[in-house]
Amino acid sequence: MNGVALRTEGLTKDYGxxxxxxxxxxxxxxxxxxxxxxxxxxxxxxxxxxRLLLDLLRPTAGRVEVLGRDPRRDGVEVRRRIGYLPxxxxxxxxxxxxxxxxxxxxxxxxxxxxxxxxxxxxxELDLRRPLRELSKGNRQKVGIVQAFAHDPELLILDEPTxxxxxxxxxxxxxxxxxxxxxxxxxxxxxxxLGEVQEVAxxxxxxxxxxxxxxxxxxxxxxxAVHEVELHFDAPVPAAAFADLPDVRHxxxxxxxxxAVVEGRxxxxxxxxxxxxxxxxxxxEPDLEDAFLAHYASEEAGRRAA
Amino acid sequence: xxxxxLGKTLRDQRRSLxxxxxxxxxxxxxxxxxxRSFVEQGLLETRESAIYEAIGFDQTPAGYLRGTVFGLIGxxxxxxxxxxxxxxxxxxxxxxxxxxxxxxxPLSRARLVLERAGGLxxxxxxxxxxxxxxxxxxxxxxxxxxxxxxxxLAVLGLALLALTFGAVALALGAATGRRxxxxxxxxxxxxxxxxxxxxxPQVDALAFLEPLSPFTWYLxxxxxxxxxxxxxxxxxxxxxxxxxxxxxxxxxxxDIAV
Ligand SMILES: Nc1ncnc2c1ncn2[C@@H]1O[C@H](COP(=O)(O)OP(=O)(O)O)[C@@H](O)[C@H]1O
Ligand SMILES: [Mg+2]
Numbered sequence: 001m002n003g004v005a006l007r008t009e010g011l012t013k014d015y016g017x018x019x020x021x022x023x024x025x026x027x028x029x030x031x032x033x034x035x036x037x038x039x040x041x042x043x044x045x046x047x048x049x050x051r052l053l054l055d056l057l058r059p060t061a062g063r064v065e066v067l068g069r070d071p072r073r074d075g076v077e078v079r080r081r082i083g084y085l086p087x088x089x090x091x092x093x094x095x096x097x098x099x100x101x102x103x104x105x106x107x108x109x110x111x112x113x114x115x116x117x118x119x120x121x122x123x124e125l126d127l128r129r130p131l132r133e134l135s136k137g138n139r140q141k142v143g144i145v146q147a148f149a150h151d152p153e154l155l156i157l158d159e160p161t162x163x164x165x166x167x168x169x170x171x172x173x174x175x176x177x178x179x180x181x182x183x184x185x186x187x188x189x190x191x192x193l194g195e196v197q198e199v200a201x202x203x204x205x206x207x208x209x210x211x212x213x214x215x216x217x218x219x220x221x222x223x224a225v226h227e228v229e230l231h232f233d234a235p236v237p238a239a240a241f242a243d244l245p246d247v248r249h250x251x252x253x254x255x256x257x258x259a260v261v262e263g264r265x266x267x268x269x270x271x272x273x274x275x276x277x278x279x280x281x282x283x284e285p286d287l288e289d290a291f292l293a294h295y296a297s298e299e300a301g302r303r304a305a
Numbered sequence: 306x307x308x309x310x311l312g313k314t315l316r317d318q319r320r321s322l323x324x325x326x327x328x329x330x331x332x333x334x335x336x337x338x339x340x341r342s343f344v345e346q347g348l349l350e351t352r353e354s355a356i357y358e359a360i361g362f363d364q365t366p367a368g369y370l371r372g373t374v375f376g377l378i379g380x381x382x383x384x385x386x387x388x389x390x391x392x393x394x395x396x397x398x399x400x401x402x403x404x405x406x407x408x409x410x411p412l413s414r415a416r417l418v419l420e421r422a423g424g425l426x427x428x429x430x431x432x433x434x435x436x437x438x439x440x441x442x443x444x445x446x447x448x449x450x451x452x453x454x455x456x457x458l459a460v461l462g463l464a465l466l467a468l469t470f471g472a473v474a475l476a477l478g479a480a481t482g483r484r485x486x487x488x489x490x491x492x493x494x495x496x497x498x499x500x501x502x503x504x505x506p507q508v509d510a511l512a513f514l515e516p517l518s519p520f521t522w523y524l525x526x527x528x529x530x531x532x533x534x535x536x537x538x539x540x541x542x543x544x545x546x547x548x549x550x551x552x553x554x555x556x557x558x559x560d561i562a563v
Pocket of ligand 2: 043046047048087158159
């Protein structure tokens, strides 16, 4: 269980004549049997990376190895062993979802119809419906079914839960856990921290084409940023909340204090404890805010160093 | 039909193939069946004219067919159909985003191009067969007395002509992935080829263009009258094959758009 399912070294991709650098020297290593989250805000380069792994794009520089092979040279063999969920399933023509799944199954030399049906049932997907009448969520289900139907060794999933409602998202995460239990490797991109925290063992964080961090998911959770709002029984002095460790973006507005906590909330709580606290509210911002906070401090640190 | 890329390609085209087929039958019947009554009404008596000579039109059965179905309307329609299919084969599907998912399966790019080329060939062959049946029937009805073997040769040449431009579209699509560009450039090439075949011989400075035109390979020696043009037919087979090879080479080395 300690093999490497996929690896990139210095993977770089420029698009178009403008040489827009979408991916810049990415080094990744995903171990066999792990669920690996690939996190980043929109435009970070997640889809670009995934399409490079499948040999749909050709790298400007760097190396890719998938299941021990070069996807450029041994693409057919590599892709036989992969299940891929595209960011958006294309729908053209009058085919039903079932027709598309049958056709894609044949490209793999046949996929058990019973397994396709079982997966479709699990997500309450009606296979007789024409593809182009399907909602984004239902298209996503078709994508999930075709990615998992042949029970591949490696699943490469691009934003797999987008468009799914919360119950279906949970069903999908169960499917991912089952795949891991069965020894499969899962590489899934996401811009939602929560779902990666729920299923992944490790996660990489990508921003603007660069790898920012590779962390155990537990560490990532500790890094998570929270927005905290405190209400007091009387106005509080701003000075009492200045320069607290792990606390940023403090705004004091009469009897209300708003701040962003990164890591421990200890300093903020102790500072607040000197006054009479009426309510405390805390919530996790979306990934983008959480990341921007993290990167900003990291980059500031680099500049200072 | 869902067992292979080629089968799926034809299946996806079944409606359009049906409509094109109906179109070919209708056009052939409208042009050819009333030939006798056109002649009797004197509608086909033309003065000596450079235009008629250029398009090879006269009122003999062979001249009439050469000037209409085989020289003008047939090529126009069949080249349009083949260009549409050739442009859709790679570029159209790529713009629709369907190639991404297809090529994420265990299917090589060469295989995809060749199966799509096979689909193009099958579509053109089918439309050619429909046209052949319509022409044979209509010339019987009009009592034009042209042997079936000659009609077969002419339809074969026409189908290969259309296949040539379909292959141009396929190759351009494989190289660029842009359907609009592919259709535009292919159509421009087809028009230029027609002009080079039809009018270049009358302009000394442009006469060298005539042997380069696929229309010349197909119609240079009127297949309804003269002997089969072995060199022309060979070129009409070789050029599409070469274009397929180019399509594979170009498609192998580039990014697939989503
Ligand atoms: N085909 C393309 N041509 C030019 N730029 C592109 C193309 N695809 C993506 N990009 C750019 O590359 C960057 C990374 O995009 P992408 O990999 O899609 O990010 P993500 O999937 O993380 O949202 C973005 O800045 C995007 O605009
Ligand atoms: Mg994306």
